Amino acid sequence: MLAVLLVAGLGAGSAVQLNRSLPAATLTASVAETLKIPGKAPSLPWPEAGSAEIMIQGLGSLGRSGASEPAAIGSVAKVMTAYVILKEHPLEGDEEGPDLTVSAADVADYQARIPMGQSLVPVTVGEVMTERDALEALMLPSANNVAHMLGVWDAGSQDAFLVKMNAAADDLGMDDTEYTDPSGFLPSTISTAADQVKLGQAALQLPSFAEIVALPSASIPVAGTIQNYNDLLGENGVFGIKTGSTDEAGGNLLFSAYLTVGGRKLTIVGAVFNQPGANTPEQLAEVNKVVRKLLKAVATTVKEYPLLAADPVGEVRTAWGATTTVSPASAVKVVGWPGLSVPVTVTTTAPGPTVTAGTVVGAVEAGQSDPRVRVELRSDGVTPEPSVWWRLTRTGG
Incomplete structure (x- = not known):
């Protein structure tokens, strides 16, 4: 009778473990707060005498x-x-x-x-x-x-x-x-x-x-x-x-x-x-x-230049260790000139337990003033479901 009760208890515990909700994955992303438009700074035909200044409003x-x-x-x-x-x-x-x-x-x-x-x-x-x-x-x-x-x-x-x-x-x-x-x-x-x-x-x-x-x-x-x-x-x-x-x-x-x-x-x-x-x-x-x-x-x-390539800038990691990179959905392009420093902001949203390729997990915004350029941040791949063994042996939340 004791053995039957033990097996029944183990079965019930396994069911509980297997049916527990999965914890959310973690998202990390890192982009410098300021990026310079690549290339050599422009050389304008300034006057030989006197003085001059040119300002582009908003830039x-x-x-x-x-x-x-x-x-x-x-x-x-x-x-x-x-x-x-x-x-x-x-x-x-x-x-x-x-x-x-x-x-x-x-x-x-x-x-x-x-x-x-x-x-x-x-x-x-x-x-x-x-x-x-x-x-x-x-x-x-x-x-x-x-x-x-x-x-x-x-x-x-x-x-x-x-x-x-x-x-x-x-x-x-x-x-x-x-x-x-x-x-x-x-x-x-x-x-x-x-x-x-x-x-x-x-x-x-x-x-x-x-x-x-x-x-x-x-x-x-x-x-x-x-x-x-x-x-x-x-x-x-x-x-x-x-x-x-x-x-x-x-x-x-x-x-x-x-x-x-x-x-x-x-x-x-x-x-x-x-x-x-x-x-x-x-x-x-x-x-x-x-x-x-x-x-x-x-x-x-003064033209539209690529500021940030559509390359990985972060990672989604599940609680069981599966990972996939995250990247801008397309290259981030801004209006300016080579050498111009451009403020960049990354915003993220908490992912669920897993992500699929193309899941929107945030955005990259760039520019001096409105309207700022905004490109979605997306997951590059799929994070697989956890194994049965991980489900059975997990501890904590």
Whole structure:
């Protein structure tokens, strides 16, 4: 009887062991938090003189050249004038904004600037310009007299407006910039390509600013039709931002352009400053020549590159020791350029006791900002069921 009971007990115990639920497998995956796009870093056709910087929004700096010391920037200073005005007096949609009435002092200021050969638009006493009219006059034909008008309209005096301009520069981290006039006519208004690229990126976040600087022409009171001095509009995706030219500053252009790569629309913001020339037309022609070359080079350099191959990056291991590797479902490709550092994140999901080939166990995400590239992480093979012996002899959970 004892033997029968023992056999019965063993049989019941074996049944319990064989029918116990299986523990979950473990998953390990290891990918560096930052990977560099393979290949030699690009060499762009930077200008021989002056300085330059190119930034791809959402990706980072593509490089810079020339001296880092601040220098005169001419009418590029008007970008900050427009930025401060629009931050203080935002324009939504097609709003014209409040009116500015031209005073006798404004006319006197205009007339005083004529002998110096400054960029101006004619004004008359009592003329009414909307804020949008004034900003178009400021940014398209680069009217120095309107820069002064806007500053006084906003802050009560030019000096008070300069305080706002320099405070805004500090807020944007433009440590090598100093504004001494709202038009940039004075050579004491100085900055760097890197600082102005920071400003360009911030200003383009204001839809009304981006709309105005992309205009080839506009119509305002008294002056009538005004033309944009930026001759590169429409070339190589260019949609802004501002030219600048004086004897001290040479030729300058803070520019923005669109570039579509791998179905993704990128925004380029760059600056080429202090280009040589005997006069404004020569200086701007020289800076335009440099920017054209740079944008063509950027278009051939910024592409979709493989960052991580579809090779094993981890392992699924069952409680009984069966294993299979896990890999990205396909190569992880990102938009950028060779040498660019790209943040990478691996997320995993707990597998069941076993996996089959192609079981999704997580994902690899790569990129500087949304939209990030996402590729599923999958098991490469099958983990077999445990043997009867393992089931019978297992201990623990």
